[in-house]
Amino acid sequence: MNQDNNLSIGPSPEQVLYANVLNKGMLIGLIILIVTFGLYVLGVVAPFIPLEKLSSYWHMNVHDYLTQLNIPNGWGWLTMLGYADFLNFIGVALLAGITILCYSAIIPSFLEKNDKIYLVLAVLEVIVLMAAASGLVSGGGH
Amino acid sequence: MGKCNILKPGLLVVVSLVVFAGTALATSSAETAALMPAGDHAWWFWPIVLFIVTFIMGILAVLGGVGGGVLFVPIISGFFPFHLDFVRGAGLLVALAGALAAGPGLLRSGLASLRLAIPVGLIASTCAIIGAMIGLALPTNVIQLSLGATILGICILMLTAKKSEFPDVPESDKLSSILKIYGVYREESTGETINWKIHRTPVGLCLFVIIGIMAGMFGLGAGWANVPALNLLMGAPLKISVATSKFLLSITDTSAAWVYMNQGCVIPMMVVPSLIGIMGGSFIGVSILKVVKPTFIRWMVIFILGFAGIKALSKGLGW
Numbered sequence: 001m002n003q004d005n006n007l008s009i010g011p012s013p014e015q016v017l018y019a020n021v022l023n024k025g026m027l028i029g030l031i032i033l034i035v036t037f038g039l040y041v042l043g044v045v046a047p048f049i050p051l052e053k054l055s056s057y058w059h060m061n062v063h064d065y066l067t068q069l070n071i072p073n074g075w076g077w078l079t080m081l082g083y084a085d086f087l088n089f090i091g092v093a094l095l096a097g098i099t100i101l102c103y104s105a106i107i108p109s110f111l112e113k114n115d116k117i118y119l120v121l122a123v124l125e126v127i128v129l130m131a132a133a134s135g136l137v138s139g140g141g142h
Numbered sequence: 143m144g145k146c147n148i149l150k151p152g153l154l155v156v157v158s159l160v161v162f163a164g165t166a167l168a169t170s171s172a173e174t175a176a177l178m179p180a181g182d183h184a185w186w187f188w189p190i191v192l193f194i195v196t197f198i199m200g201i202l203a204v205l206g207g208v209g210g211g212v213l214f215v216p217i218i219s220g221f222f223p224f225h226l227d228f229v230r231g232a233g234l235l236v237a238l239a240g241a242l243a244a245g246p247g248l249l250r251s252g253l254a255s256l257r258l259a260i261p262v263g264l265i266a267s268t269c270a271i272i273g274a275m276i277g278l279a280l281p282t283n284v285i286q287l288s289l290g291a292t293i294l295g296i297c298i299l300m301l302t303a304k305k306s307e308f309p310d311v312p313e314s315d316k317l318s319s320i321l322k323i324y325g326v327y328r329e330e331s332t333g334e335t336i337n338w339k340i341h342r343t344p345v346g347l348c349l350f351v352i353i354g355i356m357a358g359m360f361g362l363g364a365g366w367a368n369v370p371a372l373n374l375l376m377g378a379p380l381k382i383s384v385a386t387s388k389f390l391l392s393i394t395d396t397s398a399a400w401v402y403m404n405q406g407c408v409i410p411m412m413v414v415p416s417l418i419g420i421m422g423g424s425f426i427g428v429s430i431l432k433v434v435k436p437t438f439i440r441w442m443v444i445f446i447l448g449f450a451g452i453k454a455l456s457k458g459l460g461w
Contacts, residue, residue, distance in 0.1 A: 009326050009335065011249055015256040019249035022392070026242040037414040041186075051185040051411075055223070058409055061282060062227040066406045073406040088410035089403075095239060096403060099396040106256075117321060118260060125264050125393070132271050132400035 014109040021105045025098035033091025040084035048083035074135040100129045192222065193415040196236070200423020205434055206443030208300075209391065210420040211237030211363025213443070216293045216450035219286070220457065224412060226282050226289075230361030231407030232416050234399040237363030239417050240424065241391035253385035258323050258340070258378065262386075263393035265347055266354035266364070270394050273358025274401035287458030289360050293451030296366050297444050303370050308336065311377035317343040327382065338379050346376040358398035363391050 011019070039045045049057065049069060057065050066073055072080075080086040103126045110119035131137050196214065203210045215233040219226045248254035277285055314324065324339040340346070349371045357364040368387035372378045378386065402408065 009252065009328055011252045012256065015249050015252075018256060019246040022242065022249070023246035026246070029242075030239070033414060034418070037410065040410065054185055054409075054411055055183070055188060058224045058228060058412065061225050062278075062405055062407050065225075065227075071406060074404045085410055088414060089408070092235060092403065092408060092410070092413065095235070095242060096396055096399045098242060099393055118257070121260050121264055125260070125267065128264065128268050128271070129397055129400070132267075132397040133404075135400075135404040137271050137275065137401065 014106040017109065018102045018106050021102045022098060025094065025101055029091050029094035029098060031091075032094060033088065036084070036087040036091055040088060043084075045082075045084035045087060047085040048080060049085060097133060100126055100133065103129070188222065188224075189411050189415045192218070192412065193419040196416045196419030197423040197426075200420040200425075201427040201430070202423075202439060202443055202446070203420070204424050204427025205430070205439035207440060208443055209237055209363040209365035209388075210240050210424070211361065211391075211395075212293075212296060212366050213447065213450075214416065214420070215361050216289060216447065216454050218416075219289070220450045220453035224409075226285060227278070227402075227405075227407045228409050228412055230277065231399070231402035231405075232409070232413045233361035233363070234357075234395050234402055235408070235413050236416050236420050237361075237365075237391055238395040238399050240420060241363075241388055241395065243421065245389045245392050248385040248389050251385070252325070252327050253381055254389040255323070255325055255378075255382055255386050257321065257325070258372070258382070258386050259390050259393065261321060261323075261347065262350050262372075263390055266350045266357065266390065266394040267397040269351045269354025270358035270398040271401055273355035273360075274398040275358075276355070277359035277361070278401070278405055278407075283458045283460065285359070285458075286454050290451045290453070290455030290458055292356065292360060292362070293447055293454060297448045297451060299366065299370065300440070300444050300447075303374070305369075305380055306373060307380045308338075309373060309377040309379070311339050311341050313341065314339040315341045315343050317347075325382070327379075329381075336379060338382060340372075340376040340378050342376055346371055349375065354394055357394050358401070361398070361402065364394055365391060 040047060041051075043051075048071070057069060060068065065071070077086045077089045081090070103122050107119065107122050107126070110116075110122055195217070196210075199210060199213045199217065203213055211233045214236050215229055218224065218232070219229040222229070224232075245254070249256065318324070318340045321343070323343070324337070326335060326337045328334070329336050349367075353364050353367045353371065356362065356367070365387050368390055369380075369383050372386060373380050373383035
């Protein structure tokens, strides 16, 4: 074991900052997901796919599912937020997007510390995740 | 003591019965559903079965020391009527939610290392995008077949891989020294202060190329591969490896989850019951961890995974 006495026990400030942003974002995302799902199953807001017909579609591959139901892919769900099933995507998107926020929050810390390598790595991670989120890189579908 | 003796086997019997009853019910109903396109059940039937099965999965995942995603994809794709595209999308979101929920605590405790996770996460998340793209482009039977082979490989890994609590790292390699990947934590069980560092960083980072691709391709999460890579290969202490691996999933699975989401592979009626089920089961799992025998549960998890792997192989072969 390395016995470096200069090290201190406990997380670095940027690690704590990351944890705080993650905690808040995760809680908000989960609460939104549970609330919107409640609106969906309790029938408070009408869904795009009637609940009793949903089981006729979920055995299809994603291409047939989207084509038969005329559902847009990518960020097209934003245009369908009037339907209960698509309301659930807000929570899902928040959960999938929180890591981008966490990285964005710690970038100034690396800049302040002049930690160039980790600054570059964090910026690259944000670019990679933003590219995935934007739909610029996507699968072919079946 | 006597009460505990009755509780342990009783609990195991109940868990086992519910798992097998759930999968049997799912299998028979999946076959029925295949014959009747609209299905023979009320709309709420499958979400409720999904919730029950994922709840049990959550318990087993904690007790068996595996992530929820690795159980979710093979079992749900093998025994439920959902297409693999949606199962993988849900699997990634289930693994992601678990990692997001655990992340803040692991980071604050200092057990998860952000400095270790950032370079590894960049490689794994980039490759997970590639894996997701490959996974969505390949025919379903090829993915089923590869998934089955991978799951059986994971079983072998679980049976054979050793763990090292404090691996011997004589000297940091150059790359990890430049990246300043080292740290110190207090081992609560002994009160000792442990200084740690890693080695073989370039090889370890290369391994995360494969881990990222597999995570994205199958929607499995990647804890099963992260821990051996960080612990056995790179030499991080077991606790640091487990915690960093769990946190790492929140980065790796995010990129792949976006690809699946943008392709339309998210059905909320599958995702939300699974997510709540796994998370609820995990809470129960943590609370009964002291009562049950983890070794037995681990064997049970390997058995269930093996069964699901064979089922995936047979589905891929069209049997």
